Amino acid sequence: MTHFIDRRLNPxxxxxxxxxxxxxxxxxxxxxxxSRSIKDRNVTDVASGETISIPTKxxxxxxxxxxxxxxxxxxxxxxxxEFxxxxxxxxxxQGGEGGASKEGSNEGQGEDEFQFALTRDEFLELFFEDLELPDLIKTSLKEIQAYKWRRAGFTAAGVPCNINVPRTMRNSLGRRLALNRPRTYQVEALEAEIEALEAKDHLTTFEHSHLDELKEQLARMERKRKAVPYLDPVDIRYSHFQPRPEPNTNAVMFCLMDVSGSMGEREKDLAKRFFMLLHLFLQRRYDRIEVVFIRHTHEAQEVDEETFFYSRETGGTVVSTALVEMLKVVRERYPTQDWNIYAAQASDGENYRGDSEKCIELLNQELMPLCQYYAYIEILDERETELFQDSDSGAALWRSYRTVGEAWPNFAMKRIAKPGDIYPVFRELFAKQEQSK
Amino acid sequence: MTTKTRAARKPKTNYLFEDSDWNFDTMHRTYDAIQDVALNDLGLDIYPNQIEIISSEQMLDAYASHGMPLMYRHWAFGKRFVREEQMYRKGYTGLAYEIVINSNPCISYNMEENTMAIQTLVMAHAAFGHNHFFKNNYLFQQWTDADGILDYLDFAKTYVTKCEERHGYDAVEEILDSAHALMDQGVFRYRRRPKLNLREQLRRERERQEYEDRTFNDLWRTLPKCGPEGKETKTDEELAQRKQRLKLPEENLLYFIEKNSPVLEPWQREILRIVRNISQYFYPQKQTKVMNEGCATFVHHYIANELNVRGQLSEGALLEILHSHSNVIYQPPFDHPHYSGLNPYALGFAMMQDIKRICTEPTDEDREWFPEIAGCDDWRKVLKDAWANYRDESFIRQFLSPRLIREFKLFVLGDDTEDTHYTVGGIHDERGYQRVRESLARSYDIGLIEPDVQVVDVDLKGDRMLKLRHNIRDGVPLARRNRDEVMRHVRHLWGYDVLLTGADSESGEKRYELSTADKKEKD
Structure with a gap:
């Protein structure tokens, strides 16, 4: 006998x-x-998963x-x-040595490189391995709690919608057994017997007395069944829920970018790549994170993701406008007691004269107390890299920000000159830190 | 009953199916029709069939683990999987229409993407052709246990998983890596061993384990180990005795190590046994590729045509079947870019057809070469006899006819490293037939394809060095890099140094010597 089995729905x-x-x-x-693949590739491509080939070693x-x-x-x-x-x-x-390089091949697959495809998830997993947003849980907010309801056993009182049926029925059954409540089938058997006797035309005296006895028994049973109900209010149990405090993990990330004329295509491209990477990383790691994009020239505006990454703008450079805008958004929408605030800023370091002082003031007085972490990325010309190897020297903004960095441990600044730098710098900024505090 | 209602609706034809889409109804009906031809006309003898429909992802899964429905976990299967997946997604390779497993009941997997015509082909091919071969061929009867294999694989899988839980992934992976390296040397080739019963083995393993658990006494561990204090001079007699005791030489390296390794834990030995048993299970398949495929291809070809003759298969469906049939048996010539050796389907099918022809319409040449079967007319019996009693090597040696050699235009090319030229040793002419046949048969002899490495000696009371001997046939060396890596694996399993000596199989002259002990000093 043959069987056909449909396995298509099997896992x-x-x-x-x-x-x-x-x-x-x-x-x-x-x-x-x-990690090598990020260097020369557009971030959006990277996110789509990857065919990679690795040495067979x-x-x-x-x-x-x-x-x-x-x-x-x-x-x-x-x-x-013709032979x-x-x-x-x-x-x-090559004679006999021709195949020598192929020697050691295994079932004819002795290639030096082994090629296969990683899924998007596998790829990103490896890509962002060991990275974490620093200090996700706000120290000052640890007592301020959001609550989550968790199951916490059973209670005898509660609202009807929380009745726990299995538990209730268990109690009911136990009580019925303990109080010896006659079962339905017992009653039915008795009734059937009585009926059979009554159906007879002639009854012997013995049968008469037996019938009376049975009737009395039945009455007793009925009484008992009334006295011991099937379901008693004492049986009923309710599922109990208790509020459990949850640490606050709402986070918002501000992405600030200079899009003024002084940022050339190359600089903008580098900054965008950095932010894309950041965006990808955030999306992947945190389900409840919001991202706010702010771009600025001599004035700042909050834009959506698409505009932030892809539209063009010209104008002067006043960095402080972006900080003001950020402050405004924080005050309006992200009260600090509910949100952890992170910020990343990218710029070429150019700024309107005199504005840098304003930035320092804004940061020191207003923003840094609010932020969990603030990262500043300066995009350099490749020719400038050698010039600015020393972190003391730099453009106006860099020098000003250094003072902020010294004052606040949760302020970080890095320089990027070529696409290859992005990933290492990114890793450095977000590497899991044990000694952060 | 269903046939009746259908026939009532479509009175004109009695085709089994007319749409190209399949459903379980048509599958059943077609199966029954195929079965009628297979059993009553061809007289095949089969295990009960279990046909499973799977999707392409599941087919990829099956590819990765030797086509078995159950397999223990190992990274090498994952590697195979990602490679196959990559090839498939990029469109380099299609997937097989089916996979069939030598088990009782005989399980075959059919892809859901197949059209009904292809399902017909596949059922005839796998569920009857391969099935008959598995059940009747002497190699399979002798070496594999179709009844027990699924149970055994299930046991193997749970056992390996349990070991992983108990001893950690890495420890299990290490032992499996090493065992896999010796998989080809983990079979009994010549010795006839008792009919194995995997279920019985399973029970024995459980008993062993229980006994060990029961008699476990930690005190034994504290006994001082006897140090190596081998006597300096060993008489020949003692040596011979020692070899006798260990039943040396031993060709099954995994078996020998499993039984005698001084360092392995019981669970490690069990894993070696599992790998060895699986290797042994696949051993007959390696030796019967041409015959197995030839048999299955012949059967599906015959059945498809017969169904058409009986008016159950439409011309269109037959054409579709023949189309993929001829794709499968395509044999490009040696200088064609797609040439990759002789196609076992092509050779096998051609030989089966040829035998049938010899039986029914022999020429004088056939009468001279095959006096027993030429013109005997009962080709069914001759073929079934061949399927039951031969393997590729002996089958070719016995049945490759001059006519086929001419058809395939076969020729022999000799290659000697010391020579600057290849030499044509024989072609498809009067003088060359024997030579070609002989040479082709040898090229399917697994004993000649795979290197011959044996355990020859070990002094368990002395330095415990495991001495292996590679019998070099026709001066063909072992592939270098692989050899060294495998030796490291043997060292790992044995726990002490390993010495591999290569010697010419005819003259006995020593060619090279390789010891894991030297290796370490160099590194």
Whole structure:
């Protein structure tokens, strides 16, 4: 007898465990390739997952095999056209060593590189491994609590919608057993017996007395059933819920970017890449994080993601406008008792003369007390990198911000000159810090 | 009953199906029709069939683990999976229409994407062709246990998982890596061993484990170990005795290590046994590729045509079947860019057809070469006899006809490293037939394809160095890098140094020597 079985609805990912084992095995090599891949690639491309090839080192499966070269051997081929027995055919120029590089191949797959595709999730997982938003939980806010209802056993009092049926029925059953409440089938059996006796035309005296006895028994049962109800109010149990305090993990990230004329295409591109990476990272790590995009020239405005990354603007440069705008948004929408506030700012370091002092003041007085973390990225010309290797020197804004950095431990500043710098700097900024406090 | 109602609706034809989409109704009906041809006409003898419909993702899953429905977890299967997936997604390779497993009941997987015509082909091919071969071929009968394999795999999977829980992923992975490296050397090739019963083995393993748990006494651990104090001079007699005791030489390296390794824990030995058993299970398949595929291809070809003759299969469906049939048996010539050796489907199918032809319409040449079967007319019996009693090597040696050699235009090319030229050793002519046949048969002899490495000696009371011997056939060396890595794995399993000596199989002259002890000093 034959069976047809439809397996199409069975779980698909039978190989998932093996796949994970494989990724773990090749982890070091894969990671290297992944971090290399960000350097020259657009961030949006990266996010779509990746075909990577890694060296076969460490994932080879050696077997004892005969070498493909050396010794005397015979092979049979098909499709002979002109050969005759005894013909001699010159070996290809490399001669016997031709296949030497292929030696050690395993089932004919001895390539030096092993190619396969990572899913988007696997890729990002590796990409952002070990990164964390610093100080996610606001120290000052730890007592200020959001509540979450959690199950906490059962109570005898409550609202009807919380009745816990299994528990209630258990109590009911226990009580009925303990108080010996007659079962329905017992009553029914008795009734049937009585009916059978009554149906008879003639009853013996014994049967008469038996019938009376039964009737009395039935009456007793009925009484008892009334006295011991099926479901009594004392049986009823309610699921109990208790509010459990939850630490506040609402977070908002402000992205500030200078889009003025002094930022060339290259600078803007670098800044955008940094923010995209940041955006990707935030999206992935935190489900409840909001991002606010603020761009500025000589005036600042809050824009949506699309405009922030893709539209153009010209004008002068007044950095403090962006800080003012940010402050305004914080005051309006993100009260500090409910939100953890993070900010990242990118600029080429140019600023309207005299404005830098205003920025320092704004930061020191207003913003830094509100922020969990503030990162400043300065985009440099590649030629300037050597000039500004020393962190003392720099454009006006850089020098001013240094004083802020000294005063506030949660202020960080870094420089980026080429696409390759972005990822390392990014990692540095968000690497899991144990000694942060 | 269903056929009746359907016939009533469509009185004109009695085709099994007319749409290209399949459903379980048509599948059942077609299966029954195929079965009728297979059992009553061809007289096949099969395990009960279990046909499972799977999606392409599930097919990829099955690919990764040797096509088995159950397998223990290991990263190498994951590696295979990601590679296959990549190839498939990029469109380099299509997936197989089916996978069939040598088990009782015989499980075959059919892809849901197949059209009904292809499902017909696949059922005839796998559920009858392969199935018959699995059940009747002597190699499978002798070496595999179709009844117990699924239970055993289930046991293997849970056992390995349990070991992972108990001893950690890494420890299990290490032992599996090493065991896999010796998988090809983990089979009994020549020795006839008792009919194995995997269920019985399972029970024995449980008993062993229980006994050990029961008799466990931590005190034994504290006994002083006997130090190596081997006597300096060993007489030949003692040596011979020692070898006798260990039943040396031993070709099954995994078996020997499992039984004698001084360092392995019981669970590690059990894992070696699992790998060994699985390797042994696949051993017959390696030796019967041409025959197995030839048999299945012949069966589906015959059945499809027969169904058409009986008016149950439309011309269109037959054409679709023949189209993929001829794709499968395509054999490019040696200088074609797609050439990758002889296609086992092509060779196998051609040989089966040829045998049928020899039986029914023999030429004088056939009468001379195959006096027993030429013109005997009962090709069914001849074929079934061949399917039951041969493996690729002996089958070719026995049944490759001159006519086929001409058809395939086969020729032999000799390659000697010391020579600057390849030499054509024989072609498809009167003088060359024997030579070609002989050479082709040898190229399917697994004993000649795989290197011959054996355990020859070990002094368990002395330095415990495991001495392996590689019998070099025709001067063909081992692939270098692999060899060294495998030796490290052997060292890991054995726990002491390993010495591999390569010697010419004919003259016995020593060619090279490799010891893991030297290796360490160098590193």
């Amino acid at each position: 698909k990912d039978k190989s998932l465990g093996n796949r994970q084992r494989f990724l773990k095995r090749a982890r070091a090599q894969i990671k290297e390739v992944v 460490g994932i080879g499966e050696p077997r004892l095999r005969n070498s493909r070269t050396g010794g005397r051997r015979e092979r049979v081929f098909t499709g002979n056209r 005759q027995t005894g013909d001699r055919i010159a070996k290809p120029p």
